[in-house]
Amino acid sequence: MSIWSRLMGWKNAGDINKVTGKEIALPPYESLRYAIVDVEVGMTDRKIHDIGALRYDGAVFHKASNKELFDFLRDTDYICGHNIIHHDAQYLFAGTTDRRLLVDTLYMSPLLFPERPYHRLVKDDKLVSDQMNNPVNDCLKAQNLLQDEIAEWNLLLEEK
16 A cells, blocks of 8 residues: 555555455544654755754644654654655665655645646745745645645546
């Protein structure tokens, strides 16, 4: 079963736990423990300068500490983000053995919204283009996009 299906609260007919041999029972989307994470990395030093995260229970994280972030994420099942797989994860998980399940809104966006000319997050909260991004604001944008993607996914015909 895909992570995306679990986020949707869907279960494929006949999904069986390979250990117990029983059918898999999944909680609905609302009961999943997830966080939206965004990392700001320096262009020249390639180090984390800021991290923002929004947790499923409404808690907000805004610091530059990986260790404190992992404490904040302790009870989460999924880490979501926009371009988290090919950007943020390499900095978040560098030097750790922690391997979380990732959901990347960037990859679902062109599939669910092919009519859109681009799929980056719109940074309309920045007054100047070279101003540092606010990772918490970016998390809010990614969370809104994830919710839009879930709504669009639920509108798809079953055969799609």
